[in-house]
């Protein structure tokens with residue numbers, strides 16, 4: 340079936356029309372899916388990829404891909420937008436070649452890099468979801484003349500190392516402040532921003548007088564720099580380069596080819612590990628006592644949940660919480676917590692559960708001013 344659709348690409352487009360809309364979504368609940376996957380003995384390849392490409396009708400393309408991927412047994416999470424695709428998926432090992440053939444049958448995906456996770460067990464995803472979004476990377480831009488496909492020049496790890504040694508180059512970290520705080524390239528500019536959409540205009544403004552200098556940009560896996568480098572070119576920068584595949588791919592190449600590592604500290608990642616160590620350097624400090632530490636954690640009080648850096652001593656002292664305020668609250672019986680939470684302020688906001696906030700380099704503080712003993716009233 341799949342072999343046939345690959346051989347005759349015209350039929351690919353015909354598939355969704357023959358399927359009912361409902362068949363293009365999961366109809367089994369998440370718990371059942373999880374149980375099914377645990378029992379499944381099929382080996383899976385976990386991979387991610389992204390591509391900026393013009394997709395005029397993302398919804399139609401989404402339905403087309405859903406049918407084809409579902410038939411191959413693909414699981415995972417994918418975003419589609421008019422500007423491209425961003426996918427984190429797993430593919431049954433025995434279908435991996437078919438998957439690659441399928442993706443290569445689309446002109447826009449030819450030669451696209453697939454990042455295969457080396458240590459993943461292949462059980463990270465239970466269902467196949469493809470979502471249509473406004474953008475694959477939220478950028479806050481609304482300029483129809485901006486072309487995200489007009490990117491900077493890609494550099495591999497070796498070329499990156501060489502370029503970064505040239506005099507007068509500017510290295511820019513395109514991640515958020517809490518990411519660069521625990522790790523960054525030597526001599527890089529690390530803007531104090533909480534979101535990518537804040538960072539784009541800020542960096543262009545910061546470097547406005549240096550349009551002809553060589554600008555080297557990097558991020559975690561490369562997807563943000565694809566857009567950021569295009570944005571810099573759009574703003575009249577002529578010498579824009581970006582680290583191909585980001586810090587993740589840089590680290591892989593440095594190890595595989597035994598190159599000099601110029602990245603200091605940890606690479607922040609958005610899963611439960613919160614960071615992968617790239618070099619032994621600890622470049623950050625505990626937000627509570629100031630001693631050397633680069634261990635990110637979320638406040639153990641789930642009604643606060645702020646992301647911050649905590650050393651082992653403070654972890655013990657505050658029972659994993661960001662403040663005495665939170666540790667006192669967290670020690671209350673769950674029922675009392677539930678009652679008090681809606682009227683209690685944590686880190687400047689009421690009932691911040693689930694909020695993904697982080698301590699800012701400039702101006703932030705972790706509830707240090709909270710009077711003690713703390714009173715919580717429902």
Ligand SMILES: [Zn+2]
Pocket residue numbers: 625626627628629630649650651652653654
């Ligand atoms: Zn500490």
Ligand SMILES: [Zn+2]
Pocket residue numbers: 638639640643644645660661662665685686
């Ligand atoms: Zn807290």
